[in-house]
Every structure is written in C-alpha cells, then in structure tokens.
Amino acid sequence: MVNKTQPIITVENLTAAYEDNVILEDISFEIFPGEVFIVLGGSGCGKSTLLKHMIGLYKPLVGRIVIEGTDIVTAGETQRHELLRKFGVMYQSGALFGSMTVNENIRLVLEEFTSLPDELMDLICTMKLKLVGLEAAGNMMPSELSGGMKKRAAMARALTLDPDIVFLDEPSAGLDPITSAQIDQLILHLARSLRLTFVIVSHELSSIFAVADRVVMLDKHTKNIVAAGPPAELRDSSDNPWVRRFFNREAPTNLKH
Amino acid sequence: MTSVHRNGVDLVSAAKKDCEGGRVRPETEGGGKLRLIFEGRFDSQSTGRLWPEVAQLLSQSKPKHLTVDAKRVDYCDGAAIALLLWLRRQQEKNKGEFAIEGLREEFVRLMEMLEPQAVEHARKKLGFVRGIVEGLGGVAVNLCRDLYAQITFTGEITAALCRVMIRPRTMRWKDAFIVAESAGANAFGIVSLIGFLFGLILAFQAAIPMREFGAEIFVADLVSLSLFRVMGPLLTAIILAARSGSAFAAELGTMKVNEEIDALTTMGLNPVRFLAVTRVTAAMVVTPLLAVFANLFGLLGAGGVMVSLGFAPVTYFNQVVAAVDVGDFFGGLVKAVVFGLLVGSIGCLRGLQTGAGSRAVGTSATRAVVSGIVLIVIAEGVFAVLFYFLGI
Structure with missing residues (x-):
C-alpha cells in the first residue's frame, strides 16, 4: 500500500524557534505516499509547531521541508500556492469559519479555485459531507455542531479539493471514544481507498495504534526525535525506557521527567 | 458541653484541637544550636500566623545548627512545607546546618513532591539603570516593528x-x-x-x-x-x-x-x-x-x-x-x-x-x-x- 521509493515529504535538519526559544533542533525524517504518519510526544514537545512548519505557516530557523519536490520554505508565491492546493489541513479546533454554514465553508475553496457551476459545487459539498457522515449538517452553523461534528466538517473541508496529503492536528483530542474511533476509521478508509497520505499530530495512544503506519516521537528535553518506527515495535522493543513508558502509559517513578 | 465519641475518640475536643492550630516552641541549646518544636496542626492559617515569629527567632539567634522537631505535628499542608523548605534555605544561605526530626512519612513525601527544582533558565535580575535601558529598547523595537507592520500592511x-x-x-x-x-x-x-x-x-x-x-x-x-x-x-x-x-x-x-x-x-x-x-x-x-x-x-x-x-x-x-x-x-x-x-x-x-x-x-x-x-x-x-x- 505504501510506496517507499520516493518520499512525498522530506524534512531535513529542521530547527524551529519562537524568537530565542528553540523548540525543535536538527530534525530530519521522510514520509512516503499513502502512509499514515503520526508525530507524537508529550505536551509542549513541539508537535503542533512541527506541523505548522510543514504546512508553511511558520518559517524554520534552519532546514528544508520538501513536499512533492518543492521546498515550501523557499518556494515563490506561485509555487507555494500550487503546493497549498495539494494538501488539506484540519486544525485542532476545526477552525471552521463561524460566519458561514458548513456548506459555505466547503464551497469556499471551490468558489475561489474552480469555475464549476453552482449545482456541481452543491453536489461536491454533499459528497464530501457524506464521506464524513455529516450530510444532514450542511445548512448548520459551526456553533450548532458538537466537537466531533466540527472536526468531521473540518475534515470534509480539508478534503474538498481532493488533496494528496492531509495534515490533521489532534483529530481525536477531547472526543468520546466512539466518535474518536469513527474518525480513526475514516482516516484508515481514506488512506486505504483514496491512497491519501496522512500526517497526524496526536498523543492519543488508542488512535495511534489504530491508524499509524509509522510514528516519530519528539522529546522536549533533547528537542529532537527520540524514536521512529511502527508504534507496536516501539512499544515492545524500543531501547529508550521513556518511549516504552509512553506507549505503555506508565508514570515515571520519581515524577521528575 | 456535650461530647461526641467515635471509635473511642472525642470528636469535639479533636476538632477544637484542630482549630487551635499549630504552635512553635524554641529551645536554645549550647554551641549555637536552636531547636524548634512544632506541635499541632500546621495549615495555611496557623503557618501564616507563625511565620513572622519563626523568622524573627531565626534572625535573632542565627543558629549554626537548626533542628526542627516535628514529632508532634498532626497535619501539614503546602504552606507548612513551604515554611520548612524556607527554613532550610535560610540555613543554607547562612552556612548553617539544618535537620528535621520525626516528621511523619507522608509529610516527608509531600515535601519531596513539592520541593521546587532549580529553574534552568532563570530570568536574570537586571539592575535599575539596565532595566530602564532594556525597557526603553524594548519599546523602541516594538514601535519599529509596529511601524514596519503598518507599512507592509498598507502596501x-x-x-x-x-x-x-x-x-x-x-x-x-x-x-x-x-x-x-x-x-x-x-x-x-x-x-x-x-x-x-x-x-x-x-x-x-x-x-x-x-x-x-x-x-x-x-x-x-x-x-x-x-x-x-x-x-x-x-x-x-x-x-x-x-x-x-x-x-x-x-x-x-x-x-x-x-x-x-x-x-x-x-x-x-x-x-x-x-x-x-x-x-x-x-x-x-x-x-x-x-x-x-x-x-x-x-x-x-x-x-x-x-x-x-x-x-x-x-x-x-x-x-x-x-x-x-x-x-x-x-x-x-x-x-x-x-x-x-x-x-x-x-x-x-x-x-x-x-x-x-x-x-x-x-x-x-x-x-x-x-x-x-x-x-x-x-x-x-x-x-x-x-x-x-x-x-x-
């Protein structure tokens, strides 16, 4: 399923900082097409920061982020726009536009980037909402949706232009186990049937084991990757005791890590 | 006064004792040794009341060896632990010795959990003049940044x-x-x-x-x-x-x-x-x-x-x-x-x-x-x- 010949995303020697505060230092990894790739780690280790660098919201201090052959850090305006249309992003809060209905949120990118007739745009909206099981919520405002519905609507919006890569920031955080499992199933379904590449930031262990092909684990003390590989492998045979503890949900004995 | 007993304990007098709060009794020993005997319940209220008293005792006697006798301590909360840690730090600062005797196991554990670690990147304290210069510099930089933002936004x-x-x-x-x-x-x-x-x-x-x-x-x-x-x-x-x-x-x-x-x-x-x-x-x-x-x-x-x-x-x-x-x-x-x-x-x-x-x-x-x-x-x-x- 995963094509391991040519990486779709390459992160090379990335160092990220907020002013003087270095969050990530010299990070490198590759993501392959069709892979469900999870960035995980404890709170405050820089998972969301890494994601925001990968989608081009922040510029790294040092390093390259190459997506489908284009370095998003140095890309010109046109190249960057072309690249942005190849991926969809779902934010932790959903980030649906509060003044628009769910349908309008999805239609927005179609109106801006395509010249499709209205009827077809409506049909695409309905299709995308059906994909996430929200076909009845098209005319609702984001404020009328529950947390899980917001995330699913945001995922429908992220999938509107049929992207190659989908970035998800904490897709199952704060959701009940059933909704969380539904989202996991949706991710797996999309990854396997549409062969999309998913880059997910999460620390929900159940979701990680359910969907991830491979994970990288960040550590806030070293500001780097402490472990990389399939999650079950890391849980059972990682050399790093902290990594094993993380996957086995064990509190450190001295509470001082 | 009526009394209420449970498991042989007089609950009214126990509650009264609790409300009375803790006491600290100093005992001066020879050779610059001071022994502080802590008794009763040490919560935020009684600790707050006793803190100035203890601080005064410490500054007056400047002991080379300070021992806190906590055998008769019934209860300790965060404030009391803070007082004990403060006493230890004062002694360290004055190059004196410090010991706690008889503190119950659960309070020792609480003390270990609550003791703040040295912060790695503690903010440097600036002098008055340097503080003003740095403050003014900060304001100037922010003004320049705001001006830059306004110009780019206008464009x-x-x-x-x-x-x-x-x-x-x-x-x-x-x-x-x-x-x-x-x-x-x-x-x-x-x-x-x-x-x-x-x-x-x-x-x-x-x-x-x-x-x-x-x-x-x-x-x-x-x-x-x-x-x-x-x-x-x-x-x-x-x-x-x-x-x-x-x-x-x-x-x-x-x-x-x-x-x-x-x-x-x-x-x-x-x-x-x-x-x-x-x-x-x-x-x-x-x-x-x-x-x-x-x-x-x-x-x-x-x-x-x-x-x-x-x-x-x-x-x-x-x-x-x-x-x-x-x-x-x-x-x-x-x-x-x-x-x-x-x-x-x-x-x-x-x-x-x-x-x-x-x-x-x-x-x-x-x-x-x-x-x-x-x-x-x-x-x-x-x-x-x-x-x-x-x-x-």
Whole structure:
C-alpha cells in the first residue's frame, strides 16, 4: 500500500524557534505516499509547531521541508500556492469559519479555485459531507455542531479539493471514544481507498495504534526525535525506557521527567 | 458541653484541637544550636500566623545548627512545607546546618513532591539603570516593528484594492455588503443623533456670544462650514472607529485565535484580500454617506436653535446655501473616504496582529480604536494644511 521509493515529504535538519526559544533542533525524517504518519510526544514537545512548519505557516530557523519536490520554505508565491492546493489541513479546533454554514465553508475553496457551476459545487459539498457522515449538517452553523461534528466538517473541508496529503492536528483530542474511533476509521478508509497520505499530530495512544503506519516521537528535553518506527515495535522493543513508558502509559517513578 | 465519641475518640475536643492550630516552641541549646518544636496542626492559617515569629527567632539567634522537631505535628499542608523548605534555605544561605526530626512519612513525601527544582533558565535580575535601558529598547523595537507592520500592511491592502479595481469579480461583494450594512446602515441612527445634537449644541454655544454683536445670523455660517469641512466627517469617523474599527479587530482577532486565519492561509487564500479588502471597501463607501447624514442632521439641530432665536427657516436655509460651496461639501466627502480607509485598515491590521488567548482579542479592539482615532486626527491635520495650500 505504501510506496517507499520516493518520499512525498522530506524534512531535513529542521530547527524551529519562537524568537530565542528553540523548540525543535536538527530534525530530519521522510514520509512516503499513502502512509499514515503520526508525530507524537508529550505536551509542549513541539508537535503542533512541527506541523505548522510543514504546512508553511511558520518559517524554520534552519532546514528544508520538501513536499512533492518543492521546498515550501523557499518556494515563490506561485509555487507555494500550487503546493497549498495539494494538501488539506484540519486544525485542532476545526477552525471552521463561524460566519458561514458548513456548506459555505466547503464551497469556499471551490468558489475561489474552480469555475464549476453552482449545482456541481452543491453536489461536491454533499459528497464530501457524506464521506464524513455529516450530510444532514450542511445548512448548520459551526456553533450548532458538537466537537466531533466540527472536526468531521473540518475534515470534509480539508478534503474538498481532493488533496494528496492531509495534515490533521489532534483529530481525536477531547472526543468520546466512539466518535474518536469513527474518525480513526475514516482516516484508515481514506488512506486505504483514496491512497491519501496522512500526517497526524496526536498523543492519543488508542488512535495511534489504530491508524499509524509509522510514528516519530519528539522529546522536549533533547528537542529532537527520540524514536521512529511502527508504534507496536516501539512499544515492545524500543531501547529508550521513556518511549516504552509512553506507549505503555506508565508514570515515571520519581515524577521528575 | 456535650461530647461526641467515635471509635473511642472525642470528636469535639479533636476538632477544637484542630482549630487551635499549630504552635512553635524554641529551645536554645549550647554551641549555637536552636531547636524548634512544632506541635499541632500546621495549615495555611496557623503557618501564616507563625511565620513572622519563626523568622524573627531565626534572625535573632542565627543558629549554626537548626533542628526542627516535628514529632508532634498532626497535619501539614503546602504552606507548612513551604515554611520548612524556607527554613532550610535560610540555613543554607547562612552556612548553617539544618535537620528535621520525626516528621511523619507522608509529610516527608509531600515535601519531596513539592520541593521546587532549580529553574534552568532563570530570568536574570537586571539592575535599575539596565532595566530602564532594556525597557526603553524594548519599546523602541516594538514601535519599529509596529511601524514596519503598518507599512507592509498598507502596501498589501493597496495592492489588493488595486487588484479589485482591475478585476472587480475577485472581490467578495456579498461579504462587503454585509459589512456595509452593519458598519453603515446600522450606524445611521447613532450618527444622525450625534450629528443633530452636535449641530444644536454648536449653534446654541455660538449664538450666546454672537448675540452681543447682533450677529446671530452668522451662526448658520459657522455651523454649516464647521460641519461640512471638518466636524461632519470627523465625528462620523470617530463613531466608525469606536463602533466598526473595534468590531473588525475583534472579529478578525477571534478568527486568529480560533486558527481560522491559519486555515485561510493554508487553503491558499490571502487573509488580507479575503477579509480586509471587503471591510476596508465597505468602510470607504459608508463613511462619506454617513458623513452626509451627520451634516444634514447637524444642520437640522442648528436650524432648531435658529428658529428658536426668531429666524425664519427659509432665512436660515438661504444663509447656509450662501455660506457653503461645492468645494466644502466634496472636500469633506474626500476626507470621509480617507478616514474610512484608515479606520477600516487599522481595525483589520490590529485584528490580524492578535496574539494568543481571549485577552488578546480585547487588546486588539482597544488598539484599533486608539490607533484609529490617532490616525484620523493626524489625517485631519494633514488635510487642513493641504486644503489651505490648495485654496479649498
């Protein structure tokens, strides 16, 4: 399923900082097409920061982020726009536009980037909402949706232009186990049937084991990757005791890590 | 007094003992040794009461060896642990020795859990002069950054407005009409009321001294020229800054906090074009319209005063028409367009500059109003000089 010949995303020697505060230092990894790739780690280790660098919201201090052959850090305006249309992003809060209905949120990118007739745009909206099981919520405002519905609507919006890569920031955080499992199933379904590449930031262990092909684990003390590989492998045979503890949900004995 | 017993314990006297709180008894031993005997319940209240007493004992005796006898301590909370840790640190500072005897196991564990670790990157304490210099430097850097942001935003918004003028279809007109309705049509009442009252007050205040010279009829000239040339657009712009500038900043600020601006950016949509252009265009269109109504209602207010002074309405009308020419009227409208541009732009800029957290939204709204009013007054000054040299 995963094509391991040519990486779709390459992160090379990335160092990220907020002013003087270095969050990530010299990070490198590759993501392959069709892979469900999870960035995980404890709170405050820089998972969301890494994601925001990968989608081009922040510029790294040092390093390259190459997506489908284009370095998003140095890309010109046109190249960057072309690249942005190849991926969809779902934010932790959903980030649906509060003044628009769910349908309008999805239609927005179609109106801006395509010249499709209205009827077809409506049909695409309905299709995308059906994909996430929200076909009845098209005319609702984001404020009328529950947390899980917001995330699913945001995922429908992220999938509107049929992207190659989908970035998800904490897709199952704060959701009940059933909704969380539904989202996991949706991710797996999309990854396997549409062969999309998913880059997910999460620390929900159940979701990680359910969907991830491979994970990288960040550590806030070293500001780097402490472990990389399939999650079950890391849980059972990682050399790093902290990594094993993380996957086995064990509190450190001295509470001082 | 009745007593309540449970498992052989007198609960009333136990509770009374608890309420009494802890006590500290000092025992001085030879060779610079001090023994503090802690007894009873040490909670935040009793610790707070005992702390000054203990501190005084310590500073007076400066012991080489301090022992805390905690065998009779019934209860310790965070405050009591803090007192024990403070005693230890004081001894370390004075190069003395410190020991705790007989502290119950659970309180020892609590102490281990609560003991703060040395912070790795502790903020350096700056001297007074260095603090002022660094503070001033910080203010200067922030001012330069703000100026830079304003200049780049002006460039971005100008480019986006030009793009809309060349290709009007790229503008989201539906959004612009909604903003125009809330910033314009919904502000009609307040602008008219303020205009009316302003005209009335100005005419009334002017009429009193002018009556001394028999020149009440020139109140019409004064009010109409003031309104058309300066006060109409200025009042409208200030109301717009307070009402809509703050709303723009709060709306965009909330979108920033909710990651909606990030979502727009990653969808490939430029937030300036998508959000700011619609608002700035709407503000530029509605401000002159509102200024016209402010002028009209101001004249009506002044008219009421003139009629009460015994002038016929037609006399007042003729005087106004004679006093104001087309240049005054259109000069005021041009100002209003520029004020609309300034208020809309600064409202959007402050909104897009919003930091993290709900408090940042409030700060952005306040900054939008303050910056808006300052810019309006500066622009008014520039226009006054410009119109003088152009002979308008």
